[in-house]
Amino acid sequence: MVSRIDRKQVVDTALRLLNEVGLDGLTLRGIAKELNVQAPALYWHFKNKQELLDEMATEMTRRMTGSPEGGGSAAGPDDGTWQEMLLEGCRRVRRELLGYRDGGKVFSGTRMTDGTAAAGALDALMTCLTEAGFTLEAAARAWWTAYNFTVGVVIEEQSVHPVPGQREIRDPAYDQSERERQLGREFPLAAQAGRAMFGDLERSFEAGLRIIVGGIEAGLEPEARG
Known part of the structure; x- marks a missing residue:
């Protein structure tokens, strides 16, 4: 059969x-x-369901890299700096995952069923970083850090806005006014921090990426920071 x-x-x-x-x-x-x-x-x-989730994450990766065959395109602008390429790679991951309900959770912890699904994009990014002065190990760790930050942010973001493309729908559990009312008197700074973290999520994501890129830059030799 x-x-x-x-x-x-x-x-x-x-x-x-x-x-x-x-x-x-x-x-x-x-x-x-x-x-x-x-x-x-x-x-x-x-x-089982896990095998299906692995294939779903792999298909999401193929769509993310823009190649059904899995070779993929560059993770960011071909003619930009390593900073721009890293930033755009993370933005692309976030955009794609936000297109699926619970996309971050599906993607997190799954295994690629096709080893080439992200290979082209990763190879292009590693080339860009190593040509900028990174060792391969440092380049891989830079992407690993930025990538995991991105997936983590998406998971948090989708807990606040669970329906793809409908930012006006917000989980009531993230009612900042209620949180501030409960915490404000005893923990005023913690109450205000919640609004900074979960208010404008786009701004929070971009700020976090800049912090990561700044940290990566700080760890480079002066001649490789360009």
């Missing part, structure tokens, strides 16, 4: 359904219903 659906159909359906039900509500049974097949048909392609 051969399944009449393929892996790509399953993954595309799962990513679409993810925006409707979120990660907790995403099930193989629900995906099978969308595809009008019995749930066992999916097990020809994925043994």
Whole structure:
């Protein structure tokens, strides 16, 4: 017996359904219903939900790099500085993950099923950084730090604004006025810090990236800081 659906159909359906039900509500049974097949048909392609999540994250990476074959394009501007390339790479990751409900959670901790999915983009970034004076180890750590910051911010951001593309919808748990009312008298600075962190999330993300880039620059030899 051969399944009449393929892996790509399953993954595309799962990513679409993810925006409707979120990660907790995403099930193989629900995906099978969308595809009008019995749930066992999916097990020809994925043994469990984790295998599906791995493939979903891989497909998200392919879309992020702009190449179905997985080679990918540069992580940032081809003719820019290493700072611009690193910043744009992180912005691209954030934009893509925010396009999916719980996209940050799906992406975090999953394994690429296609080793080449991000290879082209990563290679281009490593080339840019090493040509700017980084050792390969320092270049890899710079990206690793900025990348993990980005994914972490997306997870937090999507807990505040759970519906993709609808920034006006905010989880009531992040009501800053209520938080300040509860904390303000005893912990006034902590109360105000919450608004700085979770108020303008775009601004907070950009500020954090600049802090990271500044730290990376500070660790370079003077001639390689350009």
